[in-house]
Amino acid sequence: MTVSPHVKINVKIQTDDFDLNIEIDKLKYHNKNIGAIVSFVGLCRDESDSLSALEIEHYPGMAERQIKNISSDAIHKFSLFGITAIHRFGKIKTGENIVLVIASAPHRQAAFDGANYVMDFLKTSAPFWKKEHFKDGVSGKWVDAKDADNTALDKWKH
Amino acid sequence: MTVSPHVKINVKIQTDDFDLNIEIDKLKYHNKNIGAIVSFVGLCRDESDSLSALEIEHYPGMAERQIKNISSDAIHKFSLFGITAIHRFGKIKTGENIVLVIASAPHRQAAFDGANYVMDFLKTSAPFWKKEHFKDGVSGKWVDAKDADNTALDKWKH
Amino acid sequence: MKLVYFSWIRERLDMSDEEISLPENVISLGDLTSWMNTRGDEFKAVFEHKNVVRIAIDQEHVDDMTLDITQAKEIAFFPPMTGG
Amino acid sequence: MKLVYFSWIRERLDMSDEEISLPENVISLGDLTSWMNTRGDEFKAVFEHKNVVRIAIDQEHVDDMTLDITQAKEIAFFPPMTGG
Numbered sequence: 001m002t003v004s005p006h007v008k009i010n011v012k013i014q015t016d017d018f019d020l021n022i023e024i025d026k027l028k029y030h031n032k033n034i035g036a037i038v039s040f041v042g043l044c045r046d047e048s049d050s051l052s053a054l055e056i057e058h059y060p061g062m063a064e065r066q067i068k069n070i071s072s073d074a075i076h077k078f079s080l081f082g083i084t085a086i087h088r089f090g091k092i093k094t095g096e097n098i099v100l101v102i103a104s105a106p107h108r109q110a111a112f113d114g115a116n117y118v119m120d121f122l123k124t125s126a127p128f129w130k131k132e133h134f135k136d137g138v139s140g141k142w143v144d145a146k147d148a149d150n151t152a153l154d155k156w157k158h
Numbered sequence: 159m160t161v162s163p164h165v166k167i168n169v170k171i172q173t174d175d176f177d178l179n180i181e182i183d184k185l186k187y188h189n190k191n192i193g194a195i196v197s198f199v200g201l202c203r204d205e206s207d208s209l210s211a212l213e214i215e216h217y218p219g220m221a222e223r224q225i226k227n228i229s230s231d232a233i234h235k236f237s238l239f240g241i242t243a244i245h246r247f248g249k250i251k252t253g254e255n256i257v258l259v260i261a262s263a264p265h266r267q268a269a270f271d272g273a274n275y276v277m278d279f280l281k282t283s284a285p286f287w288k289k290e291h292f293k294d295g296v297s298g299k300w301v302d303a304k305d306a307d308n309t310a311l312d313k314w315k316h
Numbered sequence: 317m318k319l320v321y322f323s324w325i326r327e328r329l330d331m332s333d334e335e336i337s338l339p340e341n342v343i344s345l346g347d348l349t350s351w352m353n354t355r356g357d358e359f360k361a362v363f364e365h366k367n368v369v370r371i372a373i374d375q376e377h378v379d380d381m382t383l384d385i386t387q388a389k390e391i392a393f394f395p396p397m398t399g400g
Numbered sequence: 401m402k403l404v405y406f407s408w409i410r411e412r413l414d415m416s417d418e419e420i421s422l423p424e425n426v427i428s429l430g431d432l433t434s435w436m437n438t439r440g441d442e443f444k445a446v447f448e449h450k451n452v453v454r455i456a457i458d459q460e461h462v463d464d465m466t467l468d469i470t471q472a473k474e475i476a477f478f479p480p481m482t483g484g
Contacts, residue, residue: 032203033203038273059476062456112274123483126483129479144480145480200400217320220375257400284397285397287323
């Protein structure tokens, strides 16, 4: 498979929020062959009003490199034009954005599959850990890994 | 299945472009239980630089009503919080946006499935027709329906 | 009754809509498409392609040719949709 | 060699990283985790749960306990990831 010269991979691990419009414009820049852009935004839910914030820890260096590798895999696997992946760390309040993945492609299903694939890996295989802080002031609790996320990852192994 | 009081359906058929950030903010408004938002943007490709624009015709009234019904189906089928669907009509130049679908949900896979489901219906069952205008001035050609799109629709019938 | 046309069917018939009075023997949707086929060369060029003409009665997509259409207000004819 | 710790493993050991010199008989990754288990109660509380401790050597995720680690610069220990 040949990769288009238009291919773009943008990966950032940051404390700041992101702007979806700006990130989509970057992927579109100088490429009029894009027919489909799928974006995923993951947010901090308030869990029936009990949660006040999440604290997200990551492994600097490893996180960036691994997400770049996963994005490159996705581009080859689904013939994408580009992937943007931004994961925040530090304290994130309920209702705030945690993670953004965007996939651009000539056609619809490739863009959906590309964004979904990168998200499955971010959930299970990228070095991030979440700690929950509750409104009742109870000290933080580390979130357990979910079997459902690992099962979701398995669907790409064929 | 019960539907949350937060459920929102926003459907618009318009000539103007849309703003993804604004539409997402509308879906998020007053709901901190949203954990996942998936957006699909469909764009007018330049088909190897041969196309100059698409002209999109629709059946007013029927288009809005049908898309609202499909969005409501999706909300029940996947337990979503909301769907936004905006389809443009009239003349659309290459590189411009054609269609937007956003699905919000408590969890990731529901949001992906909801947006994908509504898009499959928009492609095959909503009353829109596309005519291609080429750069060489050759008079417009109506786009044929694609078997692949109808096959994509079949995957939800089980 | 109002008939409306879209896409290349509208262009071929050179009109987007028309008001008609149905002949008395046109009761079902099948009767209507058969009658349309007799309205001249341009209509024939459209309605002889039964597998590509899609139909909506009062803005609901239908494909049952036995449906009674005598109470319909608006019937639309169009090719397969290509939105999205 | 630098060892780094994340999440509840970091909290339990009360340090985010440390510089150590490995005993001469620690060659493989399996040797390392066995040795870690002998470094006191807090280490034991972490490393007796072999199925929940994930390992990266020089920022590459690994799970082969026979790997030679004597040339590694940085080895990380952490629980299953919960990003996204």
